[in-house]
Amino acid sequence: MNIAIVDDEKHCIESLELDLESLSLNHHIIYKTSKPMEALQELPKLKVDILFLDVEMPQLNGFELLDQLGEFDFDVIFTTAYSEYALQAFKNKAFNFLLKPVDVDELEEVLADWQKDNQKRAYLMNESAVKELLAKIKNEGFVKSKIAIPTVNGFEFLKTEEILYCQSENNYTKIFLSTGETKLISKTLKDVEKTLSNYMFLRIHQSYLINPKYLKQYNKTDGGYVVMDDGNSLPVSKQKRYLLIEFFDIISRS
The missing domain is CATH 3.40.50.2300 (Response regulator)
Incomplete structure (x- = not known):
């Protein structure tokens, strides 16, 4: 706050x-x-x-x-x-x-109301974002395309549908692929998120960006985490829980 x-x-x-x-x-x-x-x-x-x-x-x-x-x-x-x-x-x-x-008690009450209202607004914003994402999935399927990542000698092209998730490592990003390979690139996760913004990836944590195609499970315990198809567990930040819960909720109602 x-x-x-x-x-x-x-x-x-x-x-x-x-x-x-x-x-x-x-x-x-x-x-x-x-x-x-x-x-x-x-x-x-x-x-x-x-x-x-x-x-x-x-x-x-x-x-x-x-x-x-x-x-x-x-x-x-x-x-x-x-x-x-x-x-x-x-x-x-x-x-x-x-x-x-x-009055301190009135101040506390006002701020408690603000926190509730802020959570509600965040939920509604996330709901809108998830609905837009699901609309794209229904209309276009999981978009099949490629992105170019920088390498020592030039660029390498990755199929977006093969990316399980991306992990921030300071000013670098490690990309985990469905083939079991990993790629370390000299771009921040924020930059990678922008590159993948049209391919329906979800930012679940300041350190993780996931492909929902490979999302297997969401668990609310231990602060909240997801399990990917490769068996790895990734944390979900408090701010992103509403987004993920709404994602599952809308899918279950679709």
């Missing part, structure tokens, strides 16, 4: 920081400022999940700041001493509204 705080009163920023620390959340305060004009320039550069935003500030109030930002992909929780701003806050698509001085 990446958090930013914009409040012209520095003691309010410090107080909110202490309240957040007391809740033992898995959070990072990646940006804080008492200068709204500075925030206008810096916020678009950051990957923020939640912005705690004061309303009454000099030069630029909270509503004006959001208006000038235009498009943004974080949730806003307004913090103010004036309850009359509540209606306007929700009209400005605020996730929630906290009165100063902030």
Whole structure:
């Protein structure tokens, strides 16, 4: 949970920081400022999940700041001493509204609601991605094609349908094939994922990209893992579980 705080009163920023620390959340305060004009320039550069935003500030109030930002992909929780701003806050698509001085119990409740809502949104996004993937499978089958991978002497062409999964090894990627061979290439897994984006591969973990054609089993125990057709078990990250569960669910209903 990446958090930013914009409040012209520095003691309010410090107080909110202490309240957040007391809740033992898995959070990072990646940006804080008492200068709204500075925030206008810096916020678009950051990957923020939640912005705690004061309303009454000099030069630029909270509503004006959001208006000038235009498009943004974080949730806003307004913090103010004036309850009359509540209606306007929700009209400005605020996730929630906290009165100063902030009550720690209310803060905890608001953040718990945000986590539930965020999980639901992630689930819906994953559901959409899986449905798109399955539509491609139904319409096109598992696409048979080749990709070029760099070698010392040039390039080697691999059949995408023979790739079981890819494993990240720092700035390299190891490709496991159905033939039992492995190929180590000087590309990051992120680059390989882009190359295979049209071939229905699933990113199940920061270190693994799999071909669902060879997916044999998903087990929820031990943090969650999949078993591939070659018998190897691969971990599934917490963020990707919804994607995989929805994948199996839609297949079972197809």
